[in-house]
Amino acid sequence: MNPLQARELVIDIPGRSSGQPLNFTVGPGEIWGVLGPNGVGKTTLLHTLAGLRPPRSGSVHLGGHSLVEWKRRQVSKQLGLVFQDRQDGFPATVLETALIGRHPWLSPWQMESAEDVGKARAALEALDVGQLRDRLVNTLSGGERQRVAIATVLTQSPDTWLLDEPTNHLDLHHQVAVLGLLRARARKGCSVFMCLHDLNLAARWCDHILLLFPGGEACWGESRQMLVPGALERLYGQKLRTAEIDGAPVFVPAGNSDPQSS
Template structure:
């Protein structure tokens, strides 16, 4: 039996913005059931890398394969059904209800002239319930707090039901309770066979949820591999420009500034 292709693969990938190389060439694979975290200091290129992995921009060198094929080999609609993207910011220019906003996630599953039906509404309401916002389905999106709006964005991605989720700072605007709740939810999707790529700022959350890590140092360097290979105090200290120490506390790996 031929093994399934990786859900996502970076093959000798390098990123360039203008004349600046954000990272040198590296290769990495993500298979179903795994969570990959992109980590690094501000400005290192984490969002640029996520967008490249999502097929939203061309790499400076190398290629990205989605399910074993380059993005050029996918119909846009099929790619939208296979992979979904959570953006870092959620601009809302028009008034709409929370439920209507989440239903946008169902659009890849509708025909060109299709309208959302009862099944789409069921999926959207279930997604809202999973992020603790079922009771806000009728609220105007413009009246939400930043944290509530972020959870609505996560619900829209869940309603899209992609096999591969790419999330840019999913903990944006969330307090501690909802940071853990949302990351537990995302980790649970991976444990049930989805693929997850997410940008995080918190090293300790990366240590808690990642199977693999890509660490950008902000100077073109990149270290990619299994979580425990990359999350080393020396590598992290150099990347973030501050000495860190690694501790094992109650069975969890924790990094603290020196």
């Protein structure tokens, strides 16, 4: 398993003159959650870590080597990315879409084997969309399409998972199921790095947290150190009330939206 590292990484946010350099390592078995208000650069960070956008400065390393030294096929074997929004460029069934996850492992013009198809079918079943395998993706609901996207990465079998709002469009049952699947992958040695909006999901499922503040400031560390009311209220400009359920903190917004006013 190759750790993913940000070294003096400054992501390129239009209109922002600078930003705090990021230096962190996403190790095997770890689940990282990225929190911050809208427009702070969470998606840009994810795309930069995947090698889809160049950083303003610094570098991303995979297994000790700069990401730019890797061929894209090698990167695709190591990193799997779930986008926040997807566009269906051409009609494809759910099974055909999941099989895209096997493409990094195939040579040019090589057809998927029965084993590849079996992996795709198993992934769809794991995401509770196996019964939809013959449906066209563009006929599915938002939640169903989200689960197909995650099943595609599961079919890909990367060591590192990068996910942008993986619980987007999902009902409560499927949110828990997806996060449980990601925890199971982490327990098998995979690394998980995901952007989230829900503080309570982050508190329950993530062992490391990265906070991105407006203006470019950032801090990161173990969840118990990061998920404290003072930092979170400053992050969102929102007063919070906290409780604890089953050993995990729970955050709810207080009536006053300005944490500095009381």
